[in-house]
Amino acid sequence: MNKIIMFPIKTVKYFFYLIIVISLSGCNITKEITGDKTETVITPKEIDHQVSQNIVLSRGIVINGARIKIYSNEQTNRIRANFKIKPDSAMLISLANSLGIEFVRALITPDSIRFVNRINRNYIAGKYPVVASMYHIPVEYKDLQDALIGINSMFLRSIHYPQKSYKSEDGFYKLNKTSSDITLEYKVDNEQFFIRHVNFNFNNFPTKISIDYSKYTKFDDVYIPMDISTIIYEKDRNIHVDIDFSDIRLEPVEISLKVPESYQRIYP
Numbered sequence: 371m372n373k374i375i376m377f378p379i380k381t382v383k384y385f386f387y388l389i390i391v392i393s394l395s396g397c398n399i400t401k402e403i404t405g406d407k408t409e410t411v412i413t414p415k416e417i418d419h420q421v422s423q424n425i426v427l428s429r430g431i432v433i434n435g436a437r438i439k440i441y442s443n444e445q446t447n448r449i450r451a452n453f454k455i456k457p458d459s460a461m462l463i464s465l466a467n468s469l470g471i472e473f474v475r476a477l478i479t480p481d482s483i484r485f486v487n488r489i490n491r492n493y494i495a496g497k498y499p500v501v502a503s504m505y506h507i508p509v510e511y512k513d514l515q516d517a518l519i520g521i522n523s524m525f526l527r528s529i530h531y532p533q534k535s536y537k538s539e540d541g542f543y544k545l546n547k548t549s550s551d552i553t554l555e556y557k558v559d560n561e562q563f564f565i566r567h568v569n570f571n572f573n574n575f576p577t578k579i580s581i582d583y584s585k586y587t588k589f590d591d592v593y594i595p596m597d598i599s600t601i602i603y604e605k606d607r608n609i610h611v612d613i614d615f616s617d618i619r620l621e622p623v624e625i626s627l628k629v630p631e632s633y634q635r636i637y638p
Contacts, residue, residue: 430623431455442609460625477627492634578603
């Protein structure tokens with residue numbers, strides 16, 4: 371029997387973790403780059419060159435029917451998800467159970483968060499920092515936004531990597547970036563400059579996220595990872611999230627979310 375997800379604190383927090391994972395995958399969009407399979411050396415200037423080819427401008431991302439499996443403590447939940455992503459503007463997310471019954475629709479923008487619970491006919495709406503603090507979400511919108519519109523451009527620019535050169539090890543460049551809140555560790559392959567692995571560590575929270583990307587598939591002139599395997603590490607348990615994409619389109623999108631007047635606003 372499919373469980374219906376409500377709005378407890380952990381549910382909203384895990385929802386955000388899921389969005390982080392999807393956001394990271396949504397911008398792991400990169401053009402094919404040929405290269406040598408042997409160990410190679412790259413300079414920060416060459417990193418910038420690769421990054422300049424990885425940016426998708428003035429496009430939206432539409433993901434339909436993504437299959438998500440979440441399992442923890444011997445329990446498994448299967449979810450279907452649809453996404454509309456307008457870079458530097460908004461994300462619209464719809465989650466449904468395996469029967470296709472939508473239980474949550476959410477809109478996230480630089481300024482606000484809105485969750486609509488279709489089952490309980492209520493919703494949460496408020497400024498991003500307010501809602502994030504209520505649910506102890508250890509990430510600011512700028513982190514989601516950076517991941518969404520250009521993980522490569524934001525985190526793989528040479529400004530973050532002052533060394534003169536980096537040598538690949540076992541076919542990967544290993545890079546990291548640390549801010550006051552988050553430490554990110556990347557493994558980027560030295561052939562096509564695809565991101566293969568990310569560790570997402572919250573400096574002020576015990577939670578850690580480990581993400582593996584595989585099955586890069588070409589859409590138009592860019593490549594997107596179709597399989598994502600994630601482990602969310604917490605004090606009391608580990609949560610495994612496997613995501614399988616099948617229908618992805620790169621096209622302009624318009625995003626909005628209206629809440630029915632009959633729905634009750636519960637927070638904040």
